[in-house]
Amino acid sequence: MAPIDRDPLSLALLPASNETQAQRQVRRHQEKQAKLRSDQIDKLLKHPDSCSTSTSLEAGKxxxxxxxxxxxxxxxxxxxxxxxxxxxxxxxxxxxxRKGWTSIVVLNLTASVRVLLQTLERYHHERAERKSLELARLESPASPASPHSMRAVSPSSATGSAVEGASARAFSPSNTAWERHLPKVMQLESELRSQLGAFGEEAPVNDPGSKVHSGVPGTTRRTKVGDKSLLLLRPGWQERLFTYARRSLSLPAAGRSSVQERSRRDEEADDDEGDALVLLRSIQADVMALWDDDVRCRALRKRGVFLDAQSEAATSYFLEAYARIVAPGYSPSDEDILHxxxxxxxxxxxxxxxxxxxxxxxxxxxxxxxxxxxxxxxxxxxxxxxxxxxxxxxxxxxxxxxxxxxxxxxxxxxxxxxxxxxxxxxxxxxxxxxxxxxxxxxxxxxxxxxxxxxxxxxxxxxxxxxxxxxxxxxxxxxxxxxxxxxxxxxxxxxxxxxxxxxxxxxxxxxxxxxxxxxxxxxxxx
Ligand SMILES: Nc1nc2c(ncn2[C@@H]2O[C@H](COP(=O)(O)OP(=O)(O)OP(=O)(O)O)[C@@H](O)[C@H]2O)c(=O)[nH]1
Ligand SMILES: [Mg+2]
Structure with a gap:
């Protein structure tokens, strides 16, 4: 074994042992492309006159x-x-x-709305489950409670205290904005990812194994939520989104001039954003009412629940910017792009x-x-x-x-x-x-x-x-x-x-x- 193969980083850098054949193929293809591009850049840096290209590449001269x-x-x-x-x-x-970032910002806002609604839904289920266990204990102190006994117990039949009564009213179906809006938001997020070329093999948004909508609180929910919030874009996403394709060395689609190709992409992107904005505007008041006024949400915010997560959208930032992002004529600010x-x-x-x-x-x-x-x-x-x-x-x-x-x-x-x-x-x-x-x-x-x-x-x-x-x-x-x-x-x-x-x-x-x-x-x- 060569020395490099024994060192810890080389071992850590090995692909996952459970990598599927399809994943391996995708990975190898991407690695090959990236290396090819890098080698081309090396060549350009060594012999800059051999190619006329973007201003950034001229820098190498x-x-x-x-x-x-x-x-x-x-x-x-x-x-x-x-x-x-x-x-x-x-x-x-x-x-x-800048303009090209609009789709990404809209996706981040959608993901942030989804994180908010899912978190409140989870909080609701966990709370209801705790309450049902407590009730079951009160009714039959000798027998352990079943976690599913909650289904037979209406929250309003709980202890009868003023707090519990208020909380039960807050959870009545007419108030659960997450139940009304979450499926639509998840669908939109999935469509936006797919349109952006971001429908990740590693992080499917509509995971069939997910119990998010089953109404049954599941222990797998937490990690699934984390996994699904990844925004994964394949190489080439800049080209699809941005009229200026960074240092890409690829050619425009055959048979079309780059100008035609660019304006077609711009029109497509505008349509996609238009549909997304219609939905986001239609639920804006409900979502902002939860974010700004809901007591449970405020308590979760105080505990830092929406501050940061490994791959979540920067939830607080995008929810605070909701009105600005969905307003007509929106253009992403530097801060929006950075977040x-x-x-x-x-x-x-x-x-x-x-x-x-x-x-x-x-x-x-x-x-x-x-x-x-x-x-x-x-x-x-x-x-x-x-x-x-x-x-x-x-x-x-x-x-x-x-x-x-x-x-x-x-x-x-x-x-x-x-x-x-x-x-x-x-x-x-x-x-x-x-x-x-x-x-x-x-x-x-x-x-x-x-x-x-x-x-x-x-x-x-x-x-x-x-x-x-x-x-x-x-x-x-x-x-x-x-x-x-x-x-x-x-x-x-x-x-x-x-x-x-x-x-x-x-x-x-x-x-x-x-x-x-x-x-x-x-x-x-
Ligand atoms: N509040 C805050 N957010 C940050 C900071 N640095 C990065 N972020 C946010 O954290 C998120 C992740 O940052 P990225 O730069 O995409 O992380 P990365 O290291 O490139 O991640 P991978 O591409 O998955 O390897 C983004 O939403 C950033 O806006 C920071 O110092 N403060
Ligand atoms: Mg990164």
């Missing part, structure tokens, strides 16, 4: 090309950082793509001209475990790793493996990355990301030591992120000692990847650290 890779688990914020780079280093392309969740599939590549002497060539990867198999071919000659650790995930399970804590997975991945033979020479820039959400969670009373018992301090925001920073430093030092590797400097930043102002300042500092490393490598400092 001059100066030094610096290869970087964004790594981290799914939902860590990698693509959000890439969007910020686009805003900063290629604002014209960003502007050309829109688009799961990366495979590896994407971008080139940014930073200044006359420096060009970044950046790889963004899909971070879920099954996606990590595609990373290895892109790791050679990487000069900097930007590793994203979503600190707000300290209390969340990993979707791919609910028995693993998300941050524990991040720490394991970090060790595998920094010790990987292909990445030994790369400098390591660590973004402790999502600290805005970390701060909110701690303020809402989430305790770090309930999830990380080794933490002995207070749930003070600053103390917590400093503790995590020290832990990463320690992990790097130990990993390098174990491998007998030389010491590397670790650049650490606390980040909110959605904040343009903050990331702009950090990207300037990243550039400085890159230049410093270069001077050091050349023996000049």
């Amino acid at each position: 001059k100066g030094r090309v610096y290869k970087m890779v964004l790594l981290g688990q799914a939902g860590a914020g990698k693509t959000t950082v890439l969007k910020q780079m686009r805003l900063l280093y290629d604002p014209e392309a960003h502007e050309r793509e 829109s969740r688009v799961r990366t599939l495979g590896v994407t590549e971008d080139i940014f001209r930073i200044d006359r002497s420096l060009t970044y060539r950046i790889f963004d990867v899909g971070g879920s475990r099954s996606q990590r198999a595609a990373w290895v071919p892109f790791l050679d000659d990487v000069q900097s790793i930007i590793f994203l650790a979503p600190l707000s995930a300290f209390d969340q399970p990993l979707i791919e493996d609910p028995s693993t804590n998300r941050l524990a997975d991040t720490f394991a991945l970090f060790t595998q990355v920094v010790t990987h033979p292909l990445l030994r020479g790369a400098s390591v820039i660590l973004f402790l990301n999502k600290i805005d959400l970390l701060e909110k969670k701690l303020r809402q009373g989430r305790s770090l030591c309930s999830f990380w018992p080794e933490y002995q301090g207070d749930d003070d925001f600053e103390a917590v992120w400093r503790w995590f920073r020290a832990k990463f430093r320690d992990q790097l030092r130990r990993a390098e000692d174990d491998k007998g590797a030389g010491k590397r400097r670790l650049y650490v930043h606390t980040t909110v990847a959605t904040s343009t102002r903050q990331i702009k300042a950090i990207l300037i500092s990243v550039k400085d650290s890159i230049l410093r490393d270069n001077l050091q490598a050349a023996g000049l400092v």
Whole structure:
């Protein structure tokens, strides 16, 4: 076995053992395409005059090309950082793509409405089930209650207290907006994904095994909901959505001019958004009444239930923006684009001209475990790793493996990355990301030591992120000692990847650290 096959990242990057033949075929095809594209880009960078192409590629003509890779688990914020780079280093392309984001924003809003309705439905069922168990116990104290006895018990026949009575009235069928609207919203979400080329093999929206609408509270519900909320777009989605097709080297459809093709796509996209907006506007008042006024919803919001999840839409953000998004003439703002969740599939590549002497060539990867198999071919000659650790995930399970804590997975991945033979020479820039959400969670009373018992301090925001920073430093030092590797400097930043102002300042500092490393490598400092 070659040394590279024994190292932990190579093993971790192997495809899932239960991968089906169809999945394998899709994965191999995508990997081949991505590698082909990357090789073409290599060729273009070496011989820029051999091809006339987009302005971004022209960037490769001059100066030094610096290869970087964004790594981290799914939902860590990698693509959000890439969007910020686009805003900063290629604002014209960003502007050309703005209209194309409308479909994605509408999908994110739809997913957010679905998350809200499903959460309230689940809350309702769990509460009703608890109540029925209690009643069964009261009626026959000697016999254990059946979980399904709730069906025979009307909520209004409950204990008779004023609170229970009010709650029962609130749950009467005429008030359950989720029962009326959830099926339509789920259907719309499924259609939007499909139209966007996002109908993921890995995350079917209408999972036939789901019990969401059965009316029977099921223990599988929680993970199914998480799985189904992935926004998965296949390679080429930018081309379908955006009139400007980033660095794509593919040709327009045969027999049509690119202008005709573009306007046909624009018309199709407008029709799809039109239908979606009709539905979203028709349920807006009901959904906003739940979000703003419903006492149960307010209690769940206070507990941080809608704050963040690995692959959910940024529920709070999109529900707050509901009226603006469905208004006529809507155009996505930068913030809307930054908050829109688009799961990366495979590896994407971008080139940014930073200044006359420096060009970044950046790889963004899909971070879920099954996606990590595609990373290895892109790791050679990487000069900097930007590793994203979503600190707000300290209390969340990993979707791919609910028995693993998300941050524990991040720490394991970090060790595998920094010790990987292909990445030994790369400098390591660590973004402790999502600290805005970390701060909110701690303020809402989430305790770090309930999830990380080794933490002995207070749930003070600053103390917590400093503790995590020290832990990463320690992990790097130990990993390098174990491998007998030389010491590397670790650049650490606390980040909110959605904040343009903050990331702009950090990207300037990243550039400085890159230049410093270069001077050091050349023996000049
Ligand atoms: N509030 C907040 N949201 C963030 C932050 N960073 C990223 N997000 C949101 O988190 C979600 C996931 O971010 P992505 O950038 O898509 O994550 P990723 O690492 O590219 O995930 P994969 O492509 O699945 O590997 C998006 O909705 C982002 O808007 C942050 O610092 N604060
Ligand atoms: Mg991504």
